[in-house]
Amino acid sequence: MAKASDGKEKRIPDALRNFDQLPDSANVGFDIAAALCGVSVTTAWRMARDGNLPKPKRISPRRTVFNVGELRAHLATL
Structure with a gap:
């Protein structure tokens, strides 16, 4: 562990x-x-807001997540 x-x-x-x-x-x-x-x-929130990450999904009032498939596709373009 670090x-x-x-x-x-x-x-x-x-x-x-x-x-x-x-x-x-x-x-x-x-x-x-x-x-x-x-x-x-x-910064990740800012990147999502600015369209530099896939659009996150709100799954409850206090939880917002990214779909792994969409995140992988985005990371592959970097």
């Missing part, structure tokens, strides 16, 4: 570690999309 700046170990989320094994129909949150793009979550 160490954070405060000395604590950071755990890599399973969705990020196993992204290649996820089906195209799966959904991932902004934290995973941001990590895949190498940006902060705030």
